[in-house]
Amino acid sequence: MAYSIDLSEKVAIVTGAAKGIGKATAKILAQAGAQVVIDDILPEENMQDVLDEIETVGLRPFYIQADISEEKGAEDLIKSTTDQFSRLDILVNNAGVVADWDKSYAVHVKGLYNCSNYAKDAMQATGNGRIVNISSTCVHSGGTGIPQYVATKAGAYSLTRYLARTYASLGILVNAVMPAVIMSDMIMTRYSSEEEMIKHYEQIMPIGRIGYPEDVANVVLFLCSELSSFLTGQVIVADGGRMHIGI
Numbered sequence: 001m002a003y004s005i006d007l008s009e010k011v012a013i014v015t016g017a018a019k020g021i022g023k024a025t026a027k028i029l030a031q032a033g034a035q036v037v038i039d040d041i042l043p044e045e046n047m048q049d050v051l052d053e054i055e056t057v058g059l060r061p062f063y064i065q066a067d068i069s070e071e072k073g074a075e076d077l078i079k080s081t082t083d084q085f086s087r088l089d090i091l092v093n094n095a096g097v098v099a100d101w102d103k104s105y106a107v108h109v110k111g112l113y114n115c116s117n118y119a120k121d122a123m124q125a126t127g128n129g130r131i132v133n134i135s136s137t138c139v140h141s142g143g144t145g146i147p148q149y150v151a152t153k154a155g156a157y158s159l160t161r162y163l164a165r166t167y168a169s170l171g172i173l174v175n176a177v178m179p180a181v182i183m184s185d186m187i188m189t190r191y192s193s194e195e196e197m198i199k200h201y202e203q204i205m206p207i208g209r210i211g212y213p214e215d216v217a218n219v220v221l222f223l224c225s226e227l228s229s230f231l232t233g234q235v236i237v238a239d240g241g242r243m244h245i246g247i
């Protein structure tokens with residue numbers, strides 16, 4: 001029998017899912033059968049194309065406009081989800097910013113913690129939850145000149161360990177992905193064109209190419225599936241080999 005990943009009957013929240021890695025993750029979770037709840041800070045009318053695109057591969061996603069950097073936003077996101085679907089199985093803490101110190105901390109550390117903390121109460125009911133945090137390899141490499149980004153992504157990394165330890169006895173598995181060099185609006189703030197970004201990295205990437213949001217989404221799918229049922233507190237590096245075997 002072929003292996004398959006079936007998330008039907010599961011309800012999954014992806015934060016920061018209007019574009020980039022979050023959107024690709026929402027799409028692949030929907031394709032695996034989950035009812036996906038998309039969170040972002042954009043008004044709902046700007047999200048129709050994203051909802052339509054995801055609906056082509058699965059159930060129509062439910063959009064909640066919530067700023068997870070505010071505790072009330074995190075609380076509302078989880079409460080609106082459970083009010084609508086009466087359960088919560090998966091939380092992907094993906095929302096990210098390049099911003100000042102306070103905002104970076106509010107999104108990458110406090111927001112991640114608050115979403116997880118409110119989600120925990122809903123997940124406990126089934127005794128089988130999954131939380132996946134999106135950190136960054138810059139935690140180890142030092143990154144490229146944005147100290148508040150590096151420091152707060154380290155918060156996402158260490159909270160993965162804290163939450164995994166704290167929630168293990170509740171049946172909630174908590175893991176993280178550390179991406180790098182993924183084509184998205186965030187990384188494009190450093191380059192004048194996609195061609196420039198690709199040219200810069202193709203010389204130094206061990207596998208000879210940059211990454212795309214789907215490369216990270218596939219790892220998140222694995223971490224939300226039964227295939228990873230013995231993993232918790234793990235941090236998977238998805239960077240085409242750059243950190244460990246790059247030049």
Ligand SMILES: NC(=O)c1ccc[n+]([C@@H]2O[C@H](COP(=O)([O-])OP(=O)(O)OC[C@H]3O[C@@H](n4cnc5c(N)ncnc54)[C@H](O)[C@@H]3O)[C@@H](O)[C@H]2O)c1
Nearest residue numbers: 016018020021067068069094095096136179181182184186
């Ligand atoms: N692109 C990369 O190479 C790379 C590398 C390492 C880590 N990451 C991480 O991956 C995640 C996704 O990044 P991306 O590259 O897709 O970036 P992106 O800028 O394309 O997407 C980030 C999304 O988060 C949303 N967001 C920001 N603040 C929010 C808030 N307070 N509440 C809700 N949503 C919010 C944005 O509106 C946006 O839609 C981020 O956590 C980022 O730090 C990306």
